Amino acid sequence: MINAYRADGSLETLSASPGQADDAQDFVWIDLLNPSAAEDAFVEALLGIEVPTRDELKDIEPSSRLYTVGNAIFMTSSLVWRVESGEPALTDVAFILAGDTLLTVRYAEPKAFHLFVTSLGRRSGDLDSGLAVLSRLLETIADRTAEVLEAAVAGLDELSREIFRNRGKRRPPQFLENRLADIADQHRLVTKVRDSLGSLSRMLTFLRNLPALKQDRACADLCRTVAHDVETLSEHAAFIAGNISFLLDASLGLINVEQNAIIKIFSIASVVFLPPTLVASIYGMNFHFMPELDWQLGYPLALLAMLLSAVIPFFFFRWKGWL
Structure with missing residues (x-):
């Protein structure tokens, strides 16, 4: 044009x-x-x-x-x-x-x-x-x-x-x-x-x-x-x-x-659930001679130990400001 x-x-x-x-x-x-x-x-x-x-x-x-x-x-x-x-x-x-x-x-x-x-x-x-x-x-x-x-x-x-x-x-x-x-x-x-x-x-x-x-x-x-x-x-x-x-x-x-925050959540979650996993692993072993097997309150005490081992780290992290 x-x-x-x-x-x-x-x-x-x-x-x-x-x-x-x-x-x-x-x-x-x-x-x-x-x-x-x-x-x-x-x-x-x-x-x-x-x-x-x-x-x-x-x-x-x-x-x-x-x-x-x-x-x-x-x-x-x-x-x-x-x-x-x-x-x-x-x-x-x-x-x-x-x-x-x-x-x-x-x-x-x-x-x-x-x-x-x-x-x-x-x-x-x-x-x-x-x-x-x-x-x-x-x-x-x-x-x-x-x-x-x-x-x-x-x-x-x-x-x-x-x-x-x-x-x-x-x-x-x-x-x-x-x-x-x-x-x-x-x-x-x-x-x-x-x-x-x-x-x-x-x-x-x-x-x-x-x-x-x-x-x-x-x-x-x-x-x-x-x-x-x-x-x-x-x-x-x-x-x-x-x-x-x-x-x-x-x-x-x-x-x-943001990625670090996500990774931090998973890291803290793994740390919080690690002690209960350890308690459950100990009492999940199949040894015949374990004194706690004969305790009448052994099962609730094990659950209580697992709960406390999860709650205490959680509040510790809150106190440190990591959550």
Whole structure:
């Protein structure tokens, strides 16, 4: 799909037909979403550049992600998407400046793009070039990343309350184990966000060193602000990762405490019932000459000895505070 936007924010969906090429010269932003080979060829003929393929977007070498070819500037960054679905992932998006036109190539739909398109009508006066569109789009991506981190913080706060709330009361056996799975989900989300922020930081560093950006004072100031925001978000993400590590250690510690409490109960029970077992074992032997066998009160005395040998250790443990 080819979505093209003019400086006034109006949208036009293009088809890969030669007749539309002459009408597409005044677009400031062309967005390729899951493009076909014909659409790639159409845009290549329109802008005079080579559109990177899906496999090329996955290259991790800096020389394959940030480079210039003639007057065209090629940048690739990884963005987080599918956050709301609970299965966050990274998708690689190409940002290409070809003259006064920004070309984006993507094979997913990060929410930041939807938010930016929604706000185009309010920002139409500021989007008079591809560089201005790129600066505002990066600002929206940074804002969206901040929202994701805020949601992660809220999720971790709720997890913390669940883990430490009513910890003295009996909880289902699998309660803490399930919280470990929730912590793993939050860790996966924050890891994706940190990877995305690192990619954005490298892209902004490359972008800010371009002569074209230095000549545009407004875009340069906006990119500097976005770069500062990305750096701040990276530090915040590192702080959140530290909180996740704390919750993981705390959960594992509480699981050990509960397991030790269960083992303690069995240990005390075995110690309490050991003396009665010893008494019963002695008088269960089949020796013929045992003086107690002729006692008239031997049986009740044996039961009493077994009871006392169980009760005395129990109260001793209570006195020591082990129960």
